[in-house]
Amino acid sequence: MNSPSVPITGIGSVSPYGPLAGLIQQGPLEPTDVTAWTSAGQRRAFLVPPFRPATVVPGLKTRRLDRLSAWALVASSLALQDAGIDLNLVDRSRVAVFFATAFGCVELTEAFYLSAAANGWNGTDPITFPETLASAPASHVSMFHGLRGPNITVSNKYFGGESAILQATCLLRQGQADLAIVLAGDALSRSLYSWYEEAGLLSPACYNSHPVSESGGFIPGEGVAAVVLEPSARINVRPNARSYARIGAGRWAAGGQPVNIIRQMLAASVPNLTICGGNGVPCATSPTATLAREIVGDGVAITEPHAFATGLAGSGALFHLILGVSSRRVSGAALFLSTARNNGFAVLLLELP
Structure with missing residues (x-):
């Protein structure tokens, strides 16, 4: 017996293309120089350009958040906007959030442990610690949007995003939620970049203007993408609903x-x-x-x-x-x-x- 298909009705993203709702109209994209930390020689990556989240999502406060959590809030808001969903008309206890990440809030995790190394455990900032958890971005998405449905963070080595999609579609097919927001992404930090280097995984294009398409290894990237999934029966009765x-x-x-x-x-x-x-x-x-x-x-x-x-x-x-x-x-x-x-x-x- 074939399972019913699950439509993707909304897309939001924060990426090197900037914060966007809907499909990404691609132009030429080259890695840019890393300036967030000093290094001996050039280091390049696919970086998210700086922006103020509150200019994209009015009222959004991100002062104490890791960039990954802030991007998740922006991407989820853009995806809901793109889907044309008014959460005031939705049972928020039946909206699920799935978040896939390989490294979680690595920037604040790095800062927390560096602080512990420099000052001892008693010298660390206790307010920072909860924001180091990999599940923090998904929690912030639920709290910001007032969602009370299932909230799941997935980390599955190379297939975190795929696993999140599979779990979300299963949840919707089983009638355990009416709507699912699926997010996936990571932020780049100095420690992560250094680990890639030590493991010998990076492309020569990370260190010069070598063409990306001709390089061995890969170039680190960062960003968060979000999609809204809805059962077919729901979008059939929702005016102006569309399926990507x-x-x-x-x-x-x-x-x-x-x-x-x-x-x-x-x-x-x-x-x-x-x-x-x-x-x-x-x-x-x-x-x-x-x-x-x-x-x-x-x-x-x-x-x-x-x-x-x-x-x-x-x-x-x-x-x-x-x-x-x-x-x-x-x-x-x-x-x-x-x-x-x-x-x-x-x-x-x-x-x-």
Whole structure:
């Protein structure tokens, strides 16, 4: 028995393209110099340009928040706005929030431990500690919007965003919520950048103007994307509701034979588009695109992983999906496929309007 599809009705994001509601109209995007900390030589990344959250979401107060929490508040507000949802007309106890992150509020976590190292545990700021929790952004989203439904934070190595989408769609299909806001993202800090360097994962383009598309390794990125998911029955009776895509079956697996598994999921259908995701993989090569061609052949349009979203090593799925839908005006069946080194795969079957 086929499960009912779940439409994506709203999109919001904070990224190197800035804070945006709806699809991301892509222009040329190159990494920029990191200036938040001093370093020996040039360091580049896909960075969110500075902005005041209150200018995007009036009344928003973020003084004590990690940037990740502030971006989650902005992205969720833009997604709800884009979906045309008035929360005053919604049972807020049945609105779920899912947040996927690889590293959580890493900036305040870094600051807290550096303070402990310098001043001892008694010299740390106790007000900062709660904001270091990975679940803080999801909590702030619920508190700001007055939501009382399920609130879940997911961290699943390379497939956090995909896992959040799968869990949210399952919740809606089971009737445990009327609406879900799914967010995914991370912020870049000095300690995280240094860890990538020590692990030998970064592209030469991080240190000079080497073309991104010709580089091995990846370029770190930062940002938060949000989507609003609603059951089909709800948007059928909601005036002016629209669907960017409908999510059908999905799966995440740590191993197995992806070609056989995904072909079984597709049955006899052939997608018109394959959107590839790839978290933390080299810019110059895409194992996801190679796998996609093996599954669907060369006659299907394939959207390669975006270098910026790839730099979100465990939370780039929503950006890959949004950027893929934004860049291709194709209708009908579509496949969203992610791989990450030797750590399995994730797949979503989509229907594009």
